[in-house]
Amino acid sequence: MEHLRITTPAHLTDQVLAVFTGDPAVSHLAVLRGASLEPAGDLVLADVAREATNEVVDQLSELGIPEHGTIHIEPVTTWVSRAGFDAERHTPGSSADAVVWAEVTQRAYQEAELNWTYLSFMTLATLLASIAIVVDSHILVIGAMVLGPEFVPIAALGLALVRRRGTLFGLAARTLFVGFGVAITGATIAALAARAMGWIVTEDVTGERPGTEFIYSPDKWSFIVALIAAAAGVLSLTSAKVGGLSGAFISVTTVPAAGNVALGIAFGAWGEVSGSAVQLALNISGMILAGWATLALQHLVWNRKARHRQRLLNQDDG
Structure with a gap:
């Protein structure tokens, strides 16, 4: 109601x-x-x-x-x-x-806005992800993914395509681009400082990391997970049931990949940078695609239900 x-x-x-x-x-x-x-x-x-x-x-x-x-x-x-x-x-x-499109659209505009709060969360999440990679900690990786605020702007891109909102698309794209740019820059500076103080050495970045290797080793499963997680996340955003949203946050390694890009840049480990960049691109593209497809399906279904309801109302009037 x-x-x-x-x-x-x-x-x-x-x-x-x-x-x-x-x-x-x-x-x-x-x-x-x-x-x-x-x-x-x-x-x-x-x-x-x-x-x-x-x-x-x-x-x-x-x-x-x-x-x-x-x-x-x-x-x-x-x-x-x-x-x-x-x-x-x-x-x-x-x-x-x-799906109440007015509610969903307003939330997308609000949470896709580029502001200091968004940039702060993105930077802190990326810093936490970088530390998680250095210490090879699953728990810190999950914490970084939950802290990252990038999911709604990614979903907003799909919503903008379905609802034909060019302003929303530009706003969300700018927020994502600038947000990841600022976060990676901040994490790179922090990694350079830690390197200068001897807190992090090259082996911490390029050595064997069984717990976090998946972050810079993209494969078909990376894309599939992004598709599934984004579909579940969009359903949580648009329906009255929101239980699946946290699961979407901790399923896709966008922020951890950004953290590894920062470490790779700081230590000149370009293999880490390229692998993580591909992982980041796969995740974001998969989430945009799944978000668009999910919203397009919902748009189609509810348009059909609306036409069905209108026919019923016309029959009653007749």
Whole structure:
């Protein structure tokens, strides 16, 4: 269930109410005339089955509400209502599977923004990955992968392709490029300092590392894991079930590969650099591909469900 709060100019209020009136997916509807001071107008409150939210938002957008007012969408985590139960039961699809594109798109814009917080997490994660490689520690590798914030910007690239959002694509691509560049540069400087102090020697970087060898040894499984992890991660981002998101974070070695690139540059170990760079490229390309495919499939499925629901509504009107 989604709660919608619409701020609308008074002359559009009746058209907004018409969007909700008679729709079986709407369980509750209220209007507060003159309640909005900025912008001046009315407030319309509605509870809508999650499966039908996209269609409602699209109709409100066609009325020009985003330009003249606001559409506020808030998930209702707990509700006790017979009307709400009937609304979800009469709406095709499952609420857990439903994708509310406005929510997903806004999250993508927010978490794909290039800012100091993102750069800090990327740099810290890459530094941790570099230490994990030097000490050959599985635990630190996992910690670095969980700490890295790169997954949502990668998923945002797939979303931008599906939803045809050129601005989002440029924003996410810039965030990824600059983020990895800053993180690798910072880790390289730290590795050079550690080398100068004798904390790290060449053998730590080029020697046998059975626990972290996979980071600079890309193969077909690297790409397959990236595909599976990204598909699971995107499903967690778009559905009401988020349990798989952490698993996606700790399945793909993007940040560890960046950490090994930094070490390789600092010690002139170009075999490490090339292997890790290929690993990084495989991971990112696989995640973008899987994210795009997953979102495209969801877009197709929910468009078909929307058309099916519209046919049912037309039959009822007839």
